[in-house]
Amino acid sequence: NHTRPDTACGPEAVGGCYRDVFDESVVMSTYLVAFAILPLDYGSLTREVPTKYGSVKTLEKQNVAEVITHEIAHQWFGNIVTMTWWDDLWLNEAFATFTQFIGVDVYNPTWNMMDRCYVEFVMNALQTDSMLHSHPIIMAGVSDPSEIESLFDDISYFKGSSLIRMLEGVIGRRVLKEGLMIYLNRFAWRNAASKDLFEAFSEAYRKINQNSGAHSNSPAENLTRVMDTWTTQVNYPLVTVRISGNRLHFRQERFLLYPNGTQIWESHQTNHVPDRQNPEPMWTWLDLEESKTVELDHTPAFVKINLNQTGLYRCNYEFSNWQQLVKLSRQGYFGSTDMAGLLNDAFTLAYIGRLNISVPFDLFETLEEDRLDSGTPWTISMRKISELQPLMAQDQQSAEKLVKLIFKILFDQGQIRQTDAITIAVKFARRSGALDLVWTHFTRNWDQLLKIYGHMPFLMSDITKFPADYYTEFDYERTREFFETHSLTSGKRNAYQSLESIRANIAWIKHNMESFKTFIKNKVIE
Structure with a gap:
């Protein structure tokens, strides 16, 4: 947070962004200079095929930019304020991971970094934390060096940064920034714990919103209580919503790839309910409740919860509602991040037997590149379809038909650019073990x-x-x-x-x- 450079582009833009975010925090006593030393790639000097999914050269630049901005962020999260003990490691790594995307997004907005958040850390968090042998973000009582080293994992980095992203969706970036200033100044050059951070956010929320209007008696006024269920419990919820007339019935349960046990979270849902009079999404809080019913002033045709996929949970609906979502997707109703979330949830729910496998493939067939602002839905689709390899190995005929379906979407329907189609096809073949099927389709x-x-x-x-x-x-x-x-x-x-x-x-x-x-x-x- 030294003097901001005059230039607004190039690597200096990251420093300018961080200066804006942390302007009111304590002044650091040193300057940080970051270098990236890369192997010389003669191919990348002359070859760069521009695609929405990024050339080798572009991806290399993105990776370097992410590493640099991540380490710069540790000047605040780790250096100015250090966690009291290793059980709060996420205070260092999750914030550095989250802010690296903000910094790189300022450096080059065309990379769509904030949209990539879903693939880069939210999807990884949802996958890793769906196992019974996961661990809470805050690991109380950790002391053994090997235990401490094991905390440098997807939970501390990706689930932690996903929670910060969710928190920003609830309280807004203005409150998030104000809360960080309170936290960084109050604990400058000292140690802090998770409760100190949440108390700072609650204080900022009350200060800015002044307990008025829609913010009156909001659970966000006591974020320590809200966030405890997310940081001290393992796993995350599956929220199922059902429409009955003008009522929405919510139910939450612990999500596991192989179900075992129950837990309850205090969570919020941003519900995208169609209403011509009020197009803004509505909020619903599940206050440590397993189920809840919300009455509307109209009968909705469909419901989509977790708008922009800000919440760290999976969503399920009745089959008829899924069909409505497929229909709306075909009309280009959803943005890239919401499409990625729908595909991820649908494929995963089908994987555990909670949804017919036809639904995720129906969604997949609706993808059209021109209507999407990033390649995130395609990335999600290829990863999830590649997970079908065990099924493909059991039924050669079905596997061949699946490859034909994928290639029909990629090459025949004009839904994706030609340069991107071949890139996706090659990645699918490598990940799914379907090399022979794909090459056979190529030759035919x-x-x-x-x-x-x-x-x-x-x-x-x-x-x-x-x-x-x-x-x-x-x-x-x-x-x-x-x-x-x-x-x-x-x-x-x-x-x-x-x-x-x-x-x-x-x-x-x-x-x-x-x-x-x-x-x-x-x-x-x-």
Whole structure:
């Protein structure tokens, strides 16, 4: 929080942003200079295919910017104020993770960093904390060095930053900033605990809102009580909402990928209920209640809770409401983050048997790139579909039909840019273990691929490099025959490199298999 640089762009913009956020905190006694030392990538010097999902060069820049802004944030969260003990590690790491996205978003708004929050840490938090053997954010009684080291994990970083994001959604950035100023100045060069932070936020909330209007008697006035259920309990809730006339019936339960046990949270829902007279979403608090009924002044056609996915919980609805959400998605009703949340919840609920598998795929088919401001929904979809690999392995025929469906959406329906479609297809093949199915589909639709990518040398090269991981004589012969009888345009060199790689893989197995077996037999204890 030294003097702000005059320039408003480049790396200095991050410092300017942090100066704005932390302007009223104590002045630091040192300057921080950050350097990033990277390996020289000759390919990235000349090649950068611009896509919504980012080239290698762009992603590298984003990663460097995130690391730098994360470490700069530790000047406040860790240096000026340090947690009292390791059980509050999240006070350091979660805030540094959350503010790194704010800083990088100022540095380059075109990267859509605030939208990426959902993929980068909210989705990871939801996945990691859905296990019975997770742990609370605040680990009371931790003392062993190995236990302390284990706290540097997804819960401290990602669940913690997700809670801050949720808190900002409830109290607003103005109150969040004011609360941070109270916290940083009150505990400057000292130690603090989670309750100190929450008390500072509550104080800021009362100061700014003055207990008036909609803010009167709000649970946000006592955030220590509210946040205790989120920081001292393991896991998070699944909130199910059902429409009955003009009433909304809410029910919360502990979410686990493999259910076991119950807990209750004090939580809020931002309910997106269609109302022509009042288009603003309404708020509902579950005050340590397992269920709650809210009466409206109209009968809603549908309900969507957790607007902008600010809450750290999963959502479920009646099947008829899911169908309405699919219909609205087809009309472009939802933004990227809400679409990502709907897809993530739908695929996950189908995974545990709480929703028909048709729903997430119906949502997936509605994706159209031109209506979305980022690639987040596509990223979520590919990750979740890749998790179907165990099902695909059990039913080859269904797996082939799934690949056809994905490729129809990517290549036939004009819903996504051509440069992005091939990138998504390749990532799907690698993650899902469906390399052979995808390559087979490529070969059967080669004329279509040539028509689309024949004039794009980099992408055509990516396609012809695809079979390089094969390792049998059968795969070599069929790939060689295919390449020799089809036009390869600018991918010809990579095609022959793929054949060489297959030959090398075959030779590696031939020369090393017996010695490898002997080595393993001698090393592994039965």
